[in-house]
Structure formats: structure tokens, C-alpha cells
Amino acid sequence: MPILSRETAAMFKPTLLGLALGALALTPLVASAERIFVSNEKDNTISVIDGASLEVIETIDVGRRPRSMAFSSDGSELFVAVGDDEAIDMIDLETLQVVRSQASGEDPEVIRVDPNRPYIYVSNEDDNIVSVLDYERRTLVTEIPVGVEPEGLGISPDGRWLVSTTETSNMAHIIDTELMETVHHRLVGARPRHAEFTHDGSEAWVSAEIAATVSIIDMVDSFDVEHTIRFDVPGVPRETVQAVGIQLTSDGRYGFVALGPSNRVAVVDQQTYEVLDYILVGQRVWHLALNEDETRLYTTNGVSGDVTVIDVESLTALQSIPVGRFPWGVIVQP
Amino acid sequence: MNRYLHCLRGVVSRELLRFLHQRTRFVAALVRPLIWLFVFAAGFRMALGVAMTDPYKTYILYEVYIIPGLVGMIQLFNGMQSSLSMVYDREMGSMRVLLVSPFPRWYLLLCKLLAGTMVSIVQVYVFLTIAWFYGIKAPPMGYLWILPALVVTGFMVGALGMLLSTFVKQLENFAGVMNFVIFPMFFLSSALYPLWRIREGSYLVYQIASLNPFTYAVEMIRFALYEQLNVDAVLIVAATTLVLLALAILGYNPARGMMARKGGGGE
Numbered sequence: 001m002p003i004l005s006r007e008t009a010a011m012f013k014p015t016l017l018g019l020a021l022g023a024l025a026l027t028p029l030v031a032s033a034e035r036i037f038v039s040n041e042k043d044n045t046i047s048v049i050d051g052a053s054l055e056v057i058e059t060i061d062v063g064r065r066p067r068s069m070a071f072s073s074d075g076s077e078l079f080v081a082v083g084d085d086e087a088i089d090m091i092d093l094e095t096l097q098v099v100r101s102q103a104s105g106e107d108p109e110v111i112r113v114d115p116n117r118p119y120i121y122v123s124n125e126d127d128n129i130v131s132v133l134d135y136e137r138r139t140l141v142t143e144i145p146v147g148v149e150p151e152g153l154g155i156s157p158d159g160r161w162l163v164s165t166t167e168t169s170n171m172a173h174i175i176d177t178e179l180m181e182t183v184h185h186r187l188v189g190a191r192p193r194h195a196e197f198t199h200d201g202s203e204a205w206v207s208a209e210i211a212a213t214v215s216i217i218d219m220v221d222s223f224d225v226e227h228t229i230r231f232d233v234p235g236v237p238r239e240t241v242q243a244v245g246i247q248l249t250s251d252g253r254y255g256f257v258a259l260g261p262s263n264r265v266a267v268v269d270q271q272t273y274e275v276l277d278y279i280l281v282g283q284r285v286w287h288l289a290l291n292e293d294e295t296r297l298y299t300t301n302g303v304s305g306d307v308t309v310i311d312v313e314s315l316t317a318l319q320s321i322p323v324g325r326f327p328w329g330v331i332v333q334p
Numbered sequence: 335m336n337r338y339l340h341c342l343r344g345v346v347s348r349e350l351l352r353f354l355h356q357r358t359r360f361v362a363a364l365v366r367p368l369i370w371l372f373v374f375a376a377g378f379r380m381a382l383g384v385a386m387t388d389p390y391k392t393y394i395l396y397e398v399y400i401i402p403g404l405v406g407m408i409q410l411f412n413g414m415q416s417s418l419s420m421v422y423d424r425e426m427g428s429m430r431v432l433l434v435s436p437f438p439r440w441y442l443l444l445c446k447l448l449a450g451t452m453v454s455i456v457q458v459y460v461f462l463t464i465a466w467f468y469g470i471k472a473p474p475m476g477y478l479w480i481l482p483a484l485v486v487t488g489f490m491v492g493a494l495g496m497l498l499s500t501f502v503k504q505l506e507n508f509a510g511v512m513n514f515v516i517f518p519m520f521f522l523s524s525a526l527y528p529l530w531r532i533r534e535g536s537y538l539v540y541q542i543a544s545l546n547p548f549t550y551a552v553e554m555i556r557f558a559l560y561e562q563l564n565v566d567a568v569l570i571v572a573a574t575t576l577v578l579l580a581l582a583i584l585g586y587n588p589a590r591g592m593m594a595r596k597g598g599g600g601e
Contacts, residue, residue, distance in 0.1 A: 263393065280393050308392055319391040
């Protein structure tokens with residue numbers, strides 16, 4: 001059967017060629033050297049993923065129930081809100097070790113760093129306040145009362161405005177960081193989870209979990225909700241569509257919204273607010289992070305315990321990387 | 335050597351011409367998998383969005399999963415259709431014309447198989463193009479990777495059809511082949527559901543599917559479409575193809591149909 005063996009041999013030739021060309025096609029994938037930090041809520045760890053290999057290269061032990069993360073202004077440290085320890089753990093980004101910890105008040109969930117001052121804003125879910133910590137002096141600067149069960153925090157690029165969302169009040173509270181007090185309260189959808197500013201600071205996007213909406217708040221004049229984006233994934237039960245994490249590209253093109261147990265990330269046109277697409281990711285997608293050049297979007301999938309990598313150009317999911325149990329937050333170090 | 339190529343060209347062009355002229359057959363060959371894709375798979379969109387299996391690197395919709403199975407389905411039906419046409423050729427006498435040529439019988443049969451395989455590959459690429467526009471896209475290189483996998487699968491199902499045609503005396507008996515060969519082969523494989531999912535439902539069906547060479551053909555195509563080589567699947571499909579080919583060539587009896595006809599005429 002000489003013909004057959006030729007057939008079999010022919011099968012492997014294109015295979016090798018394909019392998020070489022396939023490696024070429026993957027080149028942009030391995031070009032970046034970023035590190036992705038993922039907080040595993042149930043494991044009390046931070047998984048560190050190498051952006052080039054897309055593999056977990058390190059697992060850092062932190063306090064109990066790590067959730068929100070933020071970088072210090074100089075980029076040397078990673079702050080992690082460890083809810084059950086009522087503290088902010090600070091990780092040295094050189095050694096990848098927790099070097100210190102600062103008390104944060106009860107049940108810290110979301111944190112944001114002030115771009116101008118050494119301040120960390122902390123939403124204390126059980127105390128109905130936003131705490132302001134000085135991470136250099138290690139002191140409590142002030143406490144700002146907000147609604148019931150504060151969760152989401154968004155800070156404007158110039159650091160002037162802070163938006164705090166409260167789960168039970170269904171409100172977005174707009175805080176003037178010069179006065180350190182709330183100046184506006186706006187009703188949004190049921191159980192607001194997250195707030196994110198556009199890169200020009202003109203809008204704050206506030207997601208609501210139960211309502212499955214994103215409210216667009218004008219941050220220039222009226223401070224009112226100007227538009228509401230609704231999500232409805234075809235073929236998916238309505239109650240599983242829950243809006244949570246938001247990321248907005250700096251070029252004003254896309255907004256990405258994590259839709260919880262519907263296992264989808266919505267792609268929204270940042271200008272028209274039209275939902276362009278839904279991308280399938282892992283189970284119960286919670287938070288999102290864009291990398292520095294905004295070529296990739298990383299998602300934490302709480303129930304399936306992995307991170308999905310989305311290619312922003314083609315709007316397709318490239319790969320899912322297993323991490324720890326119940327990954328909650330994600331942040332990318334350039 | 336030139337004589338051999340001339341013969342090959344003759345057989346292949348006859349098969350391709352026959353395929354292209356039978357427009358309804360071309361449409362029917364595409365409609366079947368497309369209905370599965372647009373109707374059946376659309377209804378099960380969520381079914382596979384909950385687990386990750388190789389070679390997929392992330393979560394996929396069911397309609398993405400089912401594509402390699404439908405590619406296998408196209409080849410399976412086409413392989414059977416080719417062997418059906420061989421029974422027809424035998425009855426009509428054109429097979430005898432082919433077999434009186436001075437070339438060895440195994441060569442002529444291989445030419446027939448290659449011709450049938452090429453027809454099925456044309457169908458597969460048209461189907462994949464439609465799927466692409468529907469939004470189901472594999473890595474671009476994957477479409478090149480599957481070509482050798484399609485050739486091997488085409489030979490395997492073609493050889494199976496040829497072997498069956500040696501047992502089928504008349505054209506009319508072919509309906510039985512559909513029921514007893516094509517459907518079990520397709521449904522008892524990983525074409526519609528991954529093996530782990532079948533195992534959850536029935537261990538017996540899982541075991542049968544694990545022994546079904548068509549499962550490995552589908553997996554070979556699936557991995558190739560995602561630029562990966564499933565060595566086990568390739569070996570199993572290649573070995574099955576060799577065995578079926580040997581049996582088909584050794585067992586092929588061009589006189590069988592004619593004899594049956596003669597016998598029938600005498601009744």
C-alpha cells in the first residue's frame with residue numbers, strides 16, 4: 001500500500017508547516033511582558049499571571065477574603081483589601097511579598113487610590129462609610145458617610161470626584177474629594193456594584209447587578225443620570241444577566257461590562273451606548289481589567305475559578321487560565 | 335506513471351462532474367449539516383458554555399463544538415453516497431468498463447476513493463465557509479490543518495462504504511445501510527456531545543462511542559481545526575483506514591451485482 005503511506009506522510013507535512021505558521025500568528029500574544037494579579041476570594045491568595053506565557057507564575061498568600069486591588073501612585077506596591085482581616089495588605093511588587101498591612105475599618109470591599117495624594121478610599125460595607133486612609137503616614141484621614149452597604153468606588157482621572165455606590169440604597173453618591181463630603185446622590189438601578197469614569201472624566205458609568213443596567217452619570221454639569229444601558233443576552237435566562245465590573249477604553253471606543261452568571265462580557269459603544277456584542281467567558285464573570293495598551297481584557301470568573309483573556313481588536317475570547325477559588329478582582333501591571 | 339495519473343484524472347473528473355451536475359445532491363449535502371447547525375445547535379447554545387475541553391482554550395458555544403462533528407457527518411454521508419454510486423455503477427455496467435482497464439484493481443479502487451474524498455472535501459470547505467459567515471470562526475491556519483485530516487477521514491468512510499458495497503447486492507438494499515451504519519456511527523460518537531458528557535448520561539453508550547472509529551475521526555478533525563495534533567486519534571483513524579481498505583480491496587467483487595441481476599432476470 002505505498003499510496004496510503006504517502007497519504008499518512010502527507011498528513012504530517014502540513015502539520016509541521018501549520019505549527020510554524022501558528023507560532024508566528026501567536027507572536028503578538030507573547031510580545032507583552034505584563035503581569036496580571038488576580039485576587040482569589042476563597043483561597044486568600046493573589047495569583048500572578050505572566051502576560052507572555054499566560055500561565056500562573058506565582059501565588060502570593062494574603063489576608064482573609066481578598067477582593068479589590070489597586071496600585072500605589074508610584075507603582076511600587078499593590079494594595080489588596082482583605083475583608084475578613086479588616087485591613088489593606090500591601091505587596092511589594094519587586095519581591096511579591098506582603099510587606100505591611102494597614103487597618104481599614106470594617107469589611108473593606110472596594111478600594112481606589114487618589115492620583116494626587118497618598119490616599120486610599122475604602123468602601124466599608126458594614127459601616128455605611130467610605131474611609132480615607134493615608135498609606136504613607138498610615139493614618140485614617142477621614143470617614144465619609146454614604147448610603148447602606150457601600151460597594152463600588154470610582155475616582156475621576158483628575159482625582160476630584162469619587163463615586164460611591166450603595167447596594168441597598170440603590171444610589172450613586174458623588175463625593176467631592178476636596179471637601180471630603182458627598183455633594184450629590186443619584187438613584188441608579190437595583191444593587192449597584194461598580195463605578196468607572198471615562199478617561200476624559202466627563203462620565204461615570206455605574207453598573208447595577210439586579211437591574212442588569214449601567215447608568216451613565218454626567219460629571220460635567222448636571223451630575224444626573226443621562227442614559228441607562230440595558231443588557232439582555234439572547235437565549236440566556238434574564239435573571240442570570242447581572243451587570244458588575246466595567247472597563248472603558250481610553251480612546252472612547254468600547255465599554256466592557258461583566259454580566260455575572262450569564263457568563264458573558266458585553267461590548268458597548270462608548271459613544272452611542274449601543275450594545276455591540278456579548279462574549280462568552282467563564283462562569284459568573286465578576287471584574288475586568290484592560291492591559292496598558294488596551295489590546296487585551298482580562299476577566300475573573302468566580303464560579304469556574306479562571307481568568308478569560310479577550311482580544312480587544314477581534315473581540316474574541318482567546319484563552320481561559322485556571323487560578324484559585326472564586327477569583328474576584330483583577331489588575332494588570334504594565 | 336503518466337498512464338496512472340491519466341487514469342486517476344479520469345476517475346476523479348468523472349466523480350467531480352457527476353457531483354457538480356447533480357445540483358440537488360450538492361444542495362442536499364449542505365442542507366443536512368446546515369440544518370443541524372442552525373436549528374439543532376441553536377437550541378442547545380448554552381449546553382456547552384459551562385465547561386472547557388481540549389482542544390478549546392476557552393469556553394465555547396454548542397454551535398462551535400458541533401462543527402467538527404458536522405464536518406465528519408458530511409464526509410460520512412458522502413462516503414456512503416460514493417459507495418452507493420459504486421453499486422449503481424456495477425448494476426449499470428460502467429464499473430465493468432472501469433475494471434477492464436489494464437490497471438490493477440486496487441489502484442482503480444483507490445482512485446475511486448480519492449475521487450469521493452475530494453468531493454467530500456469540497457463540500458466541507460463550502461460548509462465551513464458558510465459557518466464562518468454565520469460567526470463560527472476557527473484559527474485561520476486551522477482550515478489548512480484539517481486538510482490532511484479530511485483526506486484520511488474521507489478514505490476511512492469511503493473504504494467502509496466500499497466494503498459495505500461488496501455485501502450489498504442491489505441498490506434497493508442500501509436504505510438498510512443508512513439505518514444500520516450511518517446513523518449509529520454518527521450518533522454513537524463524539525460528534526454531537528463530548529465523551530465526558532455522554533458518560534454522564536450512559537456508561538454503555540460512552541463505551542460504544544469510545545470504540546467507534548468515527549469518534550476519533552471527529553476528534554482528529556476537531557484538534558486539527560484548532561491547530562493541534564491528536565496523535566491517538568490520528569493513529570486509530572489511520573489504522574482503521576488501512577484495515578478497511580485492505581478488506582475492501584480484497585473483498586471487492588465487481589461481478590456480484592451483475593450476477594444478482596442475471597439471477598433476478600431468470601426468475
